[in-house]
Amino acid sequence: MWTDNLGDCSEEKRERFHPNITCMKAGHQGMLEWLNSLYKKHGPVFRIWFGKDLMVFFSDPEDVRQILSNNKLLKKSKSYEIAEIWLGKGLLTSANEAWQRRRKLLTPAFHFRILGEFKEPMEDNCQILISKLREKANGEQFDIYPYITLFALDAISETAMGIKKNAQMQSESEYVKAVQTICRVLHKRLFSFWHRFDLIYRFTDAYKESIEALKVLHGETNRMIKLRRQMLQDTNIHNMADAEKTDDVGGKRRLAFLDMLLISQLEGGGLTDLEIREEVDTFLFEGHDTTSSAMGFCIYLLSQHEDIQHRAYEEAVAMQGREKETMRYLEAVIKETLRIYPSVPSYSRKTQEDLQIGNITVPKGVAVSVLAYMVHRDENSYPEPEKFNPERFLANDKELHPFAFVAFSAGPRNCIGQKFAMLELKLALSSLLRSYELLPVKDFVPNPLAELVMKSGNGIQIRMRPRK
Numbered sequence: 064m065w066t067d068n069l070g071d072c073s074e075e076k077r078e079r080f081h082p083n084i085t086c087m088k089a090g091h092q093g094m095l096e097w098l099n100s101l102y103k104k105h106g107p108v109f110r111i112w113f114g115k116d117l118m119v120f121f122s123d124p125e126d127v128r129q130i131l132s133n134n135k136l137l138k139k140s141k142s143y144e145i146a147e148i149w150l151g152k153g154l155l156t157s158a159n160e161a162w163q164r165r166r167k168l169l170t171p172a173f174h175f176r177i178l179g180e181f182k183e184p185m186e187d188n189c190q191i192l193i194s195k196l197r198e199k200a201n202g203e204q205f206d207i208y209p210y211i212t213l214f215a216l217d218a219i220s221e222t223a224m225g226i227k228k229n230a231q232m233q234s235e236s237e238y239v240k241a242v243q244t245i246c247r248v249l250h251k252r253l254f255s256f257w258h259r260f261d262l263i264y265r266f267t268d269a270y271k272e273s274i275e276a277l278k279v280l281h282g283e284t285n286r287m288i289k290l291r292r293q294m295l296q297d298t299n300i301h302n303m304a305d306a307e308k309t310d311d312v313g314g315k316r317r318l319a320f321l322d323m324l325l326i327s328q329l330e331g332g333g334l335t336d337l338e339i340r341e342e343v344d345t346f347l348f349e350g351h352d353t354t355s356s357a358m359g360f361c362i363y364l365l366s367q368h369e370d371i372q373h374r375a376y377e378e379a380v381a382m383q384g385r386e387k388e389t390m391r392y393l394e395a396v397i398k399e400t401l402r403i404y405p406s407v408p409s410y411s412r413k414t415q416e417d418l419q420i421g422n423i424t425v426p427k428g429v430a431v432s433v434l435a436y437m438v439h440r441d442e443n444s445y446p447e448p449e450k451f452n453p454e455r456f457l458a459n460d461k462e463l464h465p466f467a468f469v470a471f472s473a474g475p476r477n478c479i480g481q482k483f484a485m486l487e488l489k490l491a492l493s494s495l496l497r498s499y500e501l502l503p504v505k506d507f508v509p510n511p512l513a514e515l516v517m518k519s520g521n522g523i524q525i526r527m528r529p530r531k
């Protein structure tokens with residue numbers, strides 16, 4: 064048993080843990096660069112102390128397999144508790160039976176058959192994006208990221224929540240700004256020794272900022288729930304059987320994810336009001352921030368690689384209207400983007416007992432973290448890892464280790480919105496490619512920041528021209 068003081072970091076204890084594992088203090092600025100340098104120095108396993116908390120990072124696909132497929136390793140690490148102020152005990156942060164119950168209830172809402180119903184509102188929002196971008200398609204440099212986030216927010220609000228938000232019609236969104244604030248503040252708290260103490264944190268400006276942001280975030284989710292509940296009342300829907308009947312004009316009713324939660328509650332077996340709000344907060348955040356990040360980096364990479372863009376464009380033209388089907392090339396482009404820029408660069412679990420991973424025994428109560436950012440840079444799986452080459456996912460898909468690509472995590476706690484995200488990305492990127500040529504901006508390189516979701520600190524600078 065490993066029973067030492069976690070705050071201590073003596074050479075002797077390091078040896079007992081693993082000869083390669085290092086002892087570090089956190090609070091670093093360029094987090095990804097720092098993790099990258101630790102990986103280069105120590106190999107695919109290393110440890111970091113955050114104050115008295117120990118985190119062990121893994122990047123070898125075989126170790127990752129052992130972590131993500133372990134049914135006894137489903138509890139998220141302590142770092143997720145920081146997000147509970149916003150997301151409560153929603154699907155992302157919850158554990159044990161509470162998580163199991165919610166996952167079972169929420170999974171059918173993201174079944175692929177239901178996703179088909181989301182295609183139309185997603186397409187409508189793609190059209191708004193295309194028309195909004197028209198003013199920028201003049202060959203001049205601009206940052207496309209704000210357009211993308213508003214699009215992604217509209218897409219998740221209209222499909223999953225059944226609320227037409229029209230964020231794209233405004234130049235900026237209070238909700239998006241509040242998400243940016245809370246992500247920044249929570250991330251800072253995660254890596255600041257002093258901010259971890261509640262008593263100290265409550266006297267900081269960051270705390271005041273987070274309270275203001277939470278007012279906006281929870282205000283918006285409460286508003287959405289109220290609106291949708293009213294709609295169910297007005298249309299006399301009290302259970303699933305009512306919902307499945309045709310609407311007043313004989314059409315099939317489109318049920319949003321939120322409707323399913325509200326109807327299960329009416330039927331008596333669902334979530335409480337607070338639990339519903341936690342899920343709406345979780346899905347609104349996860350559903351727009353991660354996809355915006357992926358779309359932004361993908362647009363950047365396509366703008367830099369004319370040949371790849373051309374091939375994706377030809378497929379987009381050939382597959383117009385059939386984007387729900389396999390689009391082999393664009394799917395490979397999206398995966399290759401997520402390989403280089405995983406929207407969630409690392410995620411972690413807390414060990415409930417001593418655990419053997421590879422040749423290391425990780426003690427009970429420690430955070431084990433999958434460093435997707437480095438798993439995706441493993442030269443054995445991906446020769447020349449910094450090179451953007453979608454062919455990797457066309458040619459050797461089968462030869463690739465099944466845990467060498469973990470942008471959506473894997474195993475029982477994988478991303479529930481993966482199919483939703485792929486459909487949205489395929490629809491949006493193919494409409495964009497059919498409408499505009501994406502051109503590079505000389506010397507622009509994004510500056511990826513590992514906040515809760517990875518984003519480019521200097522935006523996504525591109526140039527665009529309408530297609531002839």
Ligand code: HEM
Pocket residue numbers: 139154155156166223345346349350351353354357401405406407410411469470471472475476477478479480481483484
């Ligand atoms: C490119 C887009 C996306 C990426 C790369 C992504 C990635 C991930 C990853 C890595 C996890 C595991 C996180 C962890 O273990 O802490 C996760 C979980 C989750 N994702 Fe996604 N995600 C994406 C889009 C979405 C969308 C569109 C939704 C909702 C509509 C969504 C909802 C969730 C939820 C609720 C969880 C928690 C699942 C659980 O713990 O049971 N994600 N996602």
